[in-house]
Amino acid sequence: MSETKLIHTHDLVKTYPVAGCEFVALKNVNIDIGKGEFSGLVGPSGSGKTTLLNVIGSLDIPTSGSVTVLDHNIGSLTHKQAAMLRNQHIGFIFQTYNLLPVYTVFENIEFPLLLLGKSADDRKKMVNDALEWVGLSAKADMRPAQLSGGESQRVAIARAMVKKPALVLADEPTANLDAKNSHHILETMEKLNAELQTTFLFATHDEKVMQYMKRIISLEDGKVVKDETK
Amino acid sequence: MIKFLLLGILRDRSRSLFPILTVFIGAALTVVMTGYIGGILPDMIRLSSHMDAGHVKLMSQSFYENRHQMPLDLAMDNAADLIETLEAQFPDMMWKARTRFGGLLDIPDENGETRAQTTISALAADLISPNSTELDYLNLTESIVAGGLPKDPFDILIAKSMAESYDISVGDQVTLMTSTVNGSMSFQNFNVSGMVVFGIAALDKGGAIITDIEGARMALDMDGGSTEILGFFKDDEYTSERALVVTDWVNNNLKDVNDPYSPIALRLEDSNEMAGMLQFAGSFIFIISTVFILIMFIVLWNSGLMNGLRRYGEMGLRLAVGEQKGHIYRSMLIESAIIGVIGTIFGTALGLVGVWFLQEYGINLGDMASNTGDGIYYPNVIRGKIIPACFYAGFIPGLIAPLLGSLVSGRGIYKRQTASLFKELET
Structure with missing residues (x-):
């Protein structure tokens, strides 16, 4: 584990009301993730991977316990503060890419920078850099519908990385990709992890993804059952 | 950001075409009705005074x-x-x-x-x-x-x-x-x-x-x-x-x-039954605007809801990348205002053409007019008139209705929990 803690959870519990009962999605989760880690949350469906990712990403709040991300206590953030944390420091990569179909590749990647209030010149330079990282400079003016699945996910990576966030949360990023594209995507992220020291946290049950992880945190029924570093 | 929203509106026809068409039609009808009343009223006053009431x-x-x-x-x-x-x-x-x-x-x-x-x-x-x-x-x-x-x-x-x-x-x-x-x-x-x-x-x-x-x-x-x-x-x-x-x-x-x-x-x-008519004409722009605002609001509210459902993924993504709910809500209102302006400009243009047509050629309502009485006279051929109000009347319902529609339909998204939106983004 790296020396600087980026994420710290302490006795994290998350419950949801389901049909009048409380469903416990996370049970006393205690993990620390340091700067520059390339880690994976693994486990079967319903084990709490995505819930944990949501809480760490400040999209949800803990029911009890605490989660600290970049020295921000997630449970005490206002909506506005949580949005600012995501905007400035966290990138998201989704299973279904979630590119905005009416915008070009360039504009999709540019969007988070618009929210950050970057100037047009800065945006242009940063988007071009991001396109270069993922090898899609030639497709900047294309629409998502004109891209393959692998290319779309690379655009999603560029969008997550363009603002150079401290943390990237990737939820099943290769689930819709074939083996070749999956490896390509993971190599790209591995390269960015090494070059930019960005922390990556994956939620996955894909064996291919696990091969790339430096650390694997296994979840079962909302509990951490194994935490091993390669 | 405005440019970004404008691009989205222009490129995404399913987002913009129906609302723009609704505003376009509403604004055009408002302008035509305004020009119609603007034309008939002076004729009615002139003829009724000259022929009967002074x-x-x-x-x-x-x-x-x-x-x-x-x-x-x-x-x-x-x-x-x-x-x-x-x-x-x-x-x-x-x-x-x-x-x-x-x-x-x-x-x-x-x-x-x-x-x-x-x-x-x-x-x-x-x-x-x-x-x-x-x-x-x-x-x-x-x-x-x-x-x-x-x-x-x-x-x-x-x-x-x-x-x-x-x-x-x-x-x-x-x-x-x-x-x-x-x-x-x-x-x-x-x-x-x-x-x-x-x-x-x-x-x-x-x-x-x-x-x-x-x-x-x-x-x-x-x-x-x-x-x-x-x-x-x-x-x-x-x-x-x-x-x-x-x-x-x-x-x-x-x-x-x-x-x-x-x-x-x-x-x-x-001295005739014109008082009510003059009162109606005086508040005509208000009345016609209110009617069209209501009609267009209901249509655009529903269209906004449909659009909101279709764009759930986009909303979830925008929340995920750190856009604030209030900002998303405001951007939807800005989109509506843009749609309102575009629809109204084109609607006003068409409405002015309609009023010009009424002004030049008129509509012969002689048969209907035969039953009027009580000292109110108007010509058989009803002519509209391009009056200053024709240039702005369409903007009242054209801007208010889409804004109201988005204001109401957008609340559904605004009130939804961030995590719920994010989950629905993944489904």
Whole structure:
């Protein structure tokens, strides 16, 4: 584990009301993730991977316990503060890419920078850099519908990385990709992890993804059952 | 950000086309209706005042109380004196004595025997004095389609439709049978000097005859009298406020509650049923805007909800990358405003074309107009008019309705938990 803690959870519990009962999605989760880690949350469906990712990403709040991300206590953030944390420091990569179909590749990647209030010149330079990282400079003016699945996910990576966030949360990023594209995507992220020291946290049950992880945190029924570093 | 939103609107037709079309149609209809009212109202005021009510109308109190029976015995008998007083008091006005009466018109054959009879509604005005302006006010010169203007007190003009129905020709002699102010029978021969088509169904389709007031006075035995005195502002610009000054003065200074023959003065809108219409016209833009805002709001609210569901993924993504809910909500309102502006600009352009068409060609509503009465006149061919309000009227519903639609439909997204949106993003 790296020396600087980026994420710290302490006795994290998350419950949801389901049909009048409380469903416990996370049970006393205690993990620390340091700067520059390339880690994976693994486990079967319903084990709490995505819930944990949501809480760490400040999209949800803990029911009890605490989660600290970049020295921000997630449970005490206002909506506005949580949005600012995501905007400035966290990138998201989704299973279904979630590119905005009416915008070009360039504009999709540019969007988070618009929210950050970057100037047009800065945006242009940063988007071009991001396109270069993922090898899609030639497709900047294309629409998502004109891209393959692998290319779309690379655009999603560029969008997550363009603002150079401290943390990237990737939820099943290769689930819709074939083996070749999956490896390509993971190599790209591995390269960015090494070059930019960005922390990556994956939620996955894909064996291919696990091969790339430096650390694997296994979840079962909302509990951490194994935490091993390669 | 605005540029980003604009690009989205322009490229995503399913997001923009239907709302823009809705606004476009609503704005166009608002502009057309505004131009239509803007055109018909001045015509209606002008014709109704010139033909019937004046800007101010004076009658004797007792005649006013029984006006629907047109009781000649209750008419004013001192018209000239009264006019002199009024002209001195209101130099910016001109005053005209007119008399309305009913009767029977007897149309003889070549032997002088009755060939046909018909009821008539007669209007007597000063048609032959050298300086009379009644020919202009009644638009007689332009309305004559056969023959000529009366030159003698016993010349009359008759509606062309009546002339055709009873086979009356210019130069024919007809007999008017009516009662005098004293209640005795009156028979008076008149020469048909011309036929008129006013282009006003209420006059053209009735049994209207127009005669000189002196001839009528002789026939009705009402020397110097008239059933009404009409006052017109010399600039022909009517406003209720101007007229009120005059009616107030007359009713305070000339009206005598103890003298049933003393005059009572009424404004244009008070002497017929025009008051409600003028009130409606005054608030027309507000009314039509409200109607279209409501209709368009319901349509755009639903379209906004459908659009919101379709764009759930986009909303979730935008939340994930750190956009605040309030910012997303505001951006939806900005999108609506852009859609409103685009739709309204095009709608206003189309609406102006429609108003121009109404202005140039008009719509002939003569058949419908035949049933109007109570002193409200408007031309058979209704013409719109491009008035300043046409340029901005469409923007009222065009901007408010989409904003309201987004305001309501957007609340669903705004109130949804961030994590829920994010989860739905993944499904």
